[in-house]
Amino acid sequence: MEFIGIKIAGVYKKCCWDMITLLVTIISMEIAIYFGDWIKTRTPINLLFFLLFVQLVYVAIRWYMKGWRDTRSYY
Template structure:
């Protein structure tokens, strides 16, 4: 009868909904367990690799050299910016009133240095945002995590052998290898998307 069919349908639907919720809960629990295991493995790998890095004299020397060179470049850039500001502010010497000339000089200096520093800072932030977007779009997976950990381990454990063959900063080598990896992943993703099948 029609009432029996409706009751059977409602019972089957309730059973289906219950089973669907149970399976969704199991899937969520397994996903959380997988992500937790992956995080713990990554944390363990990273900490052991970093502890090894602290013990590697070659890697520590290259890290200090890398950051010293970076600080030196920033200091040189700031010096160039201040020199450019001083040069541009020399326009104020054509003003006959000394007080107004001094005010114009400092205003121009602060304006030019501020614009250059703000522009450089904004450019650095935009580049960082683009790199993060590229990572999230093309490389945000387990393969990338394994690639980062493998690259760090190779640079740290085989640093002395690498330095004998190549006279390159180990930290710079790691950064360049990550840049090459991201470039290859982006190229492969675009190439695979353009394939007709």
């Protein structure tokens, strides 16, 4: 688990260390707080898990897009 966490942190720093990530994190937290009761009634998952899942999906998309741009020489 520790190795996976270190790997994810490295990818996060390499691909997602910018203002867009900060905005996505803040917006995700606001949605989880504002719609917390509604989300809790619809799904039996923990809201913290939901927030972490959203961040994981976001990092995966950014990582894929960075690789896509690097292989095609887009900057």
